[in-house]
Amino acid sequence: MSVEYDFEGRVALVTGAAGALGGGVVAAFVDAGATVAAADLVDPDEVDLPDGATYYQGDFTDEEAVADTVEAVVADHGGIDFLANIAGTWRGGTPVDETDVETFDFLFDVNLKTMFLASKHALPHLRDSAADQGAVVSVSARSSLEGGEGDSVYRATKAGVRIVTESVAEENLGEVRANAIMPSVIDTEMNREMMPDADHDAWPTPAEIAEVVLFLCSDGAGVTSGAAVPVYGEA
Numbered sequence: 001m002s003v004e005y006d007f008e009g010r011v012a013l014v015t016g017a018a019g020a021l022g023g024g025v026v027a028a029f030v031d032a033g034a035t036v037a038a039a040d041l042v043d044p045d046e047v048d049l050p051d052g053a054t055y056y057q058g059d060f061t062d063e064e065a066v067a068d069t070v071e072a073v074v075a076d077h078g079g080i081d082f083l084a085n086i087a088g089t090w091r092g093g094t095p096v097d098e099t100d101v102e103t104f105d106f107l108f109d110v111n112l113k114t115m116f117l118a119s120k121h122a123l124p125h126l127r128d129s130a131a132d133q134g135a136v137v138s139v140s141a142r143s144s145l146e147g148g149e150g151d152s153v154y155r156a157t158k159a160g161v162r163i164v165t166e167s168v169a170e171e172n173l174g175e176v177r178a179n180a181i182m183p184s185v186i187d188t189e190m191n192r193e194m195m196p197d198a199d200h201d202a203w204p205t206p207a208e209i210a211e212v213v214l215f216l217c218s219d220g221a222g223v224t225s226g227a228a229v230p231v232y233g234e235a
Contacts (some may be wrong), residue, residue: 007034016087020188024206060114085138092151111157169226177225184232
């Protein structure tokens with residue numbers, strides 16, 4: 001069964017738009033009729049966006065850049081109804097006593113600080129959303145649910161995303177819904193190259209995960225806030 005969403009007249013801000021998952025979320029919002037503000041750090045020439053999306057280049061680990069980007073989106077489009085915090089990355093392979101502090105700082109900046117800053121500056125506009133309620137969807141991870149070998153810092157950042165999500169939900173009851181998604185391995189070209197012998201058919205695609213992001217922004221999820229939703233299929 002296919003599900004269609006109508007976000008005509010709604011504005012979605014998507015961070016990490018140049019990545020595989022971010023690009024999938026941008027495309028899904030555009031297909032649903034939303035006006036999409038696609039944000040990332042990379043040069044505009046490196047980003048291929050569909051019609052209906054506008055690119056905003058900015059470093060979302062820098063608060064001034066985040067504030068400027070959010071204000072530019074509001075000035076250009078009249079407000080923000082949905083925030084999809086997709087920016088993030090993975091680093092791992094070493095135990096705690098062999099992990100350098102640069103890796104620690106990098107992962108907390110990219111995975112948690114971007115989500116915190118984007119939410120902080122978008123929330124006042126999400127409260128004014130023309131939708132019944134504004135919505136935030138952020139990316140946690142299945143591995144955030146427990147400790148593991150070799151990627152403790154990554155897991156900690158994604159656990160932090162869940163906790164901040166729950167806090168945003170609690171602080172904005174009745175005004176803004178906030179939920180997280182928990183992927184495991186996503187079917188991307190990079191992951192296929194890194195794990196050539198894995199069962200790629202078991203991995204959910206960015207487009208499939210994007211459908212869950214849209215659902216969590218839709219009226220169909222109107223009673224869902226503060227949740228961490230698994231999106232790892234059979235992976």
